[in-house]
Amino acid sequence: MQQVADVKPSSTLPVSETTFADLLRPLIDPGFRLALAMLHDAQAAEDAVQEASFIAWRKLGRMHDQGRLRPWFLGIVANKCRNARRNKWSAGVTLGVPDVLPVPSPEERTLRGADLRRAIARLDYDDRLVVVLYFYVDMPLDELAAVTRSSAGAARARLYRAINKLRPGVAIEEALR
Amino acid sequence: MSLRNDIHSAFDDIAPSTLGLPERVLHSARADHRSRTARFVRLRAPMSLVAVTLLIALVAGVLIGGHVLQDWNTLRNASQGNQLHKSDFSSQLAELEARPLNLPTLSAFDPCPAIGRNQIGFDYGAGPVYVDGELGGKTAWGQYWTVLYLISPGVSGPVLVRGRDLKGDGMVVFIGDYASGAVVGTDGPAGPISEHRAELVLRAGDPRSGGASTAxxxxxxxxGIARGWSGCLGLQIDGPTFTETITTTSFVSS
Known part of the structure; x- marks a missing residue:
């Protein structure tokens, strides 16, 4: 998939602090949810959203269609998550799925949830991204396609493949409810 | 349960509270943006041009500011008489200012009782006031920080902040809109000369701060604090129904 943050639009308009804050504030929570589900680490997730916000401010003036702000920003967060994983690899940290996920949770007793998180973590990056965006960030397919820089059809096909990996025995229609 | 519900519950189980997260992210983004803007100005503008521009701005500011200040004072004096809530605020503030500063005094060899990052994720504070700080530059006078004070939802009225070096005599000084109290010095950390004030007064619940019953x-x-400080400082934060103490430590560089 092409990296959204790397897209180079044509011209830049100045963005005031107030405008930036008003536009970005409602996107921080979904950005954090996306990063948490991608990275399984709350601190790393916050770092990813923070770094994405730096980039967003620098590039916000080039956004001519602010109706596409949410997929644009979540695309930057997704790229940061991809880079966070790369950085961890290069630092020699094993990113295999651990038996116990690093985020402390009083509700880890829910074995089903832990199994599902583990299964999602085993998906490759692109499959995991569409699953998280569709099922956890509750993003419609057309916006999801904008984040992943693919067509809606390609995004749907990837989502179906990922669902099959997660729940091999479950019909797609049932899984999509 | 559907796959959507299963995934929601699986990740909601491990998701920490995001209370205050937007404020932290936006604060750091603002600081990053300002530092980039400052670097851009330094790189692109010749120093002589910057100096002339500043001089013109200063003169214009004095001329225009005098009129504005005069008008503002007139307006303020006229409205003060019939605004009871302002006098309530003032009397509450006077009560807070009368509270003694109960910060510990330490010897040079005592460990600094710095508190760690709190559970909400801000740098300091046990609530209802939290503090996130970033280094804001140095001058010949001393060290400055850009600090974000966050006041919990539901708090209203004045919040008074005072601070000092816990191992020395230096006091924490404040600059800007919320600085209050006695003028204890002047310096120019952000260009023009600014007054150092001994107190910080925040208006909790003020909608302009984003504060509300739920936010x-x-x-x-x-x-800032003057050169020669020990690296260990304390802040006392007084509100109508609470007193909170924050102790922090920082590396002191020359």
């Missing part, structure tokens, strides 16, 4: 109020402040 954190946030106040961005420049604060």
């Amino acid at each position: 954190f109020g946030s106040f961005e402040v420049i604060q």
Whole structure:
């Protein structure tokens, strides 16, 4: 998939602090949810959203269609998550799925949830991204396609493949409810 | 349960509270943006041009500011008489200012009782006031920080902040809109000369700060301390129904 943050639009308009804050504030929570589900680490997730916000401010003036702000920003967060994983690899940290996920949770007793998180973590990056965006960030397919820089059809096909990996025995229609 | 519900519950189980997260992210983004803007100006503008521009701005500011200040004072004096809530605020503030500063005094060899990052994720504070700080530069006078004060939802009225070096005599000074109290010096950390004030007064619950019954109020402040400080400082934060103490430590560079 092409990296959204790397897209180079044509011209830049100045963005005031107030405008930036008003536009970005409602996107921080979904950005954090996306990063948490991608990275399984709350601190790393916050770092990813923070770094994405730096980039967003620098590039916000080039956004001519602010109706596409949410997929644009979540695309930057997704790229940061991809880079966070790369950085961890290069630092020699094993990113295999651990038996116990690093985020402390009083509700880890829910074995089903832990199994599902583990299964999602085993998906490759692109499959995991569409699953998280569709099922956890509750993003419609057309916006999801904008984040992943693919067509809606390609995004749907990837989502179906990922669902099959997660729940091999479950019909797609049932899984999509 | 559907796959959607299963995934929601699986990740909601491990998701920490995001209370205050937007404020933290936006504060750091603002600081990053300002530092980039400052670097851009330094790189692109010749120093002589910057100096001339500043001089013109200063003169114009004095001329225009005098009139504005005069008008503002007239307006303020006229409205003060019939605004009872302002006098309530003033009397509450006077009560807070009368509270003694109960910060510990330490010897040079005592460990600094710095508190760690709190559970909400801000740098300091046990609530209802939290503090996030970033280094804001140095001058010949001393060290400055850009600090974000966050006041928990539901708090209202004045919040008074005072601070000092816990191992020395230096006091924490404040600059800007929320600085209050006695003028204890002047310096120019952000270009023009600014007054150092001994107190910081925040208006909790003020909608302009974003504060409400359900949202954190946030106040961005420049604060500093004179050269020679020990690296260990304390802040006392007084509100109508609470007193909170924050102790922090920082590396002291020359």
